[in-house]
Amino acid sequence: MRAHASVMHIDLDAFFASVEQRDKPSLRGKPVVVGGIGGRGVVSTASYEARTFGVHSAMSTREARALCGHAAFLYPRFHAYKKVSEQVFALLRDLSPLVEPLSLDEAFVDLAAADLPDLEVATVTETAARIRAQVAEITGGLSASVGLASSKFIAKIASDLDKPDGLVVVAPGTELDLLRPMSVKVIPGVGPATTERLRRAGIHTVTDLEQISLEELVRLVGKAHGNNLHNLARAKDDRRVEPERETKSVSVEGTYETDLTDRRLMEQIVARQASEVAARLKKSGLSGRTITIKVKLYDFTTINRSATLPGPTDQAGTIARLAKTLLGDLFTAGETAGGVRLLGVGVSGLADWIQEDLFSEEVEDDEEPEVLLPEPARRPTWAAGMDVVHAEMGRGWVWGSGRGVVTVRFETARTPAGPVRSYAVDDPDLQPYSEPGETSDPDGPTES
Missing domain, CATH: 3.30.70.270 (Reverse transcriptase/Diguanylate cyclase domain)
Structure with a gap:
């Protein structure tokens, strides 16, 4: 310390x-x-x-x-x-x-x-x-x-x-004075599930947590989590400031306009996502051992399930097979019955090598008949907030759009609040704007 x-x-x-x-x-x-x-x-x-x-x-x-x-x-x-x-x-x-x-x-x-x-x-x-x-x-x-x-x-x-x-x-010397009255939720990793386990054991504040033995914490929340809670409740944290943060995972996810309920459709989606993850791994010269699926349910509850391979892989078939198995476990447990709004596949435990012979008999899962997959929700062409420029009015931003009309407020950080005008969405005088050397900003999360 x-x-x-x-x-x-x-x-x-x-x-x-x-x-x-x-x-x-x-x-x-x-x-x-x-x-x-x-x-x-x-x-x-x-x-x-x-x-x-x-x-x-x-x-x-x-x-x-x-x-x-x-x-x-x-x-x-x-x-x-x-x-x-x-x-x-x-x-x-x-x-x-x-x-x-x-x-x-x-x-x-x-x-x-x-x-x-x-x-x-x-x-x-x-x-x-x-x-x-x-x-x-x-x-x-x-x-x-x-x-x-x-x-x-x-x-x-x-x-x-x-x-x-x-x-x-x-x-x-004053760290514990600060911590002790606080809720246990102030400690990293103490989410709703851990909070509930601790609550049932009568643990509400960091003071309560500090009084619990390491053995009891391990019994309540597991070895790794228990050790972490035991140390942080006593303000023990000797982690260094690390200037280089390595990529720890590669993942792909999508949010869908309507809740997904069909198992076969979701298996097709995670298989496609597995292919995208594998392509990114190969492009970066990486492989990984731990396959994770992320599922966000209709009520915004998020579930993550993982499986770890004996050696790293960058093969789409291997990633898809494990992702489908994990998804199947959720179906069997009835977790997805209410519908799924987001699906994702990720690979962590990254390495820069592959144990080739471990997966030598692996085949790609391309024998199933292809079904029409739903596209993730996309932002509209004229997204609210995006930067635009008009041939006569100059620079502004999209206030909103719909029914063939886009409404723009003309102002920038260096001007006063400006006027509002509406145009047809295909008006040739109105174009997306980007600073020199930048692209117009289609990237980033859309409806997630």
């Missing part, structure tokens, strides 16, 4: 929504929801104005509309988020060579590797305040919440304590 609060966790506040508010002056100070906005969509990010109405990430868009129907519902613009992320990470890497990205908007920074005169609380606090100010300057006003502590675990908790635009320092 460190003697100084030299681990910094930085998290850009409501990142996707904040970028949209920055780039769309008419949305500043108003509720914004970013994600899949169709009937099968899921919220990716909600602005703080939308959160006051109960909207949060991973909620269905349908539910979000019921709670906050007056919000602006926008598809993600990943090219814009990536550009901002690159600016922020360049700033962090100027501060320290040890920066561990967690996502586009979140990272750990090891201040012990930075060029600081010392690591006393006053010094690291001043450094974090300076970084937050620089983030706001280079991103055009975006805010970041920062936590400083002696470990990654506590730094992450600290950054969540005063959102948005907060700075919390947990001085070494």
Whole structure:
């Protein structure tokens, strides 16, 4: 454990929504929801104005509309988020060579590797305040919440304590004072199932958890999880800030317009996904041992099932066979009876070699008659929020579209809130817009 609060966790506040508010002056100070906005969509990010109405990430868009129907519902613009992320990470890497990205908007920074005169609380606090100010300057006003502590675990908790635009320092020696009153759900990996197991055992807070023996925790939640909970309940976390995060898995998934119930159809879908995963593995020169299927049910419950091979593979047939077996287990258990809205296949336990002879007799599963597979939900041609340019009006963004009409608000981050105009969807004067050197942004999750 460190003697100084030299681990910094930085998290850009409501990142996707904040970028949209920055780039769309008419949305500043108003509720914004970013994600899949169709009937099968899921919220990716909600602005703080939308959160006051109960909207949060991973909620269905349908539910979000019921709670906050007056919000602006926008598809993600990943090219814009990536550009901002690159600016922020360049700033962090100027501060320290040890920066561990967690996502586009979140990272750990090891201040012990930075060029600081010392690591006393006053010094690291001043450094974090300076970084937050620089983030706001280079991103055009975006805010970041920062936590400083002696470990990654506590730094992450600290950054969540005063959102948005907060700075919390947990001085070494005070970690348990912070943790003990908190719910066990503050510990990574304690999801609904583990929370319920602990609740049935009378464990609600970190104080309760701290009083449970390692043997009892292992009995309740298993060896690996039990050991982890036992350590974190005592603020024991000596993980290093790792500047290089290797690819840990390769996966493909899709969300569908109508719930899937037919087993044979779903087997065909996972077989096709297995082929796509295998192609990506081969392109990257990778193979993997653990095959996982991800199934999101009609009620948004997510189920993951995995099987591990004795050696790594990049063969579509092998991946598909195990994925179908795992899917069959769910059917047998009746888990899929209500319908499935998302299916996915992934491979982890990656290696850069293949045990060739292990699968020498493996054949591709291409003997089954092909059925017409449903296409995953797609974003419309004129997606709400996308950047456009009009021959006369200039740059703007799509407010909405339907019934042959697209409505555009003409404004940018550097203009006042602009006028709204509507056009035919095939109007030649209206085109998607991208910055020089960028593509128009068809990638990223659509209705997932």
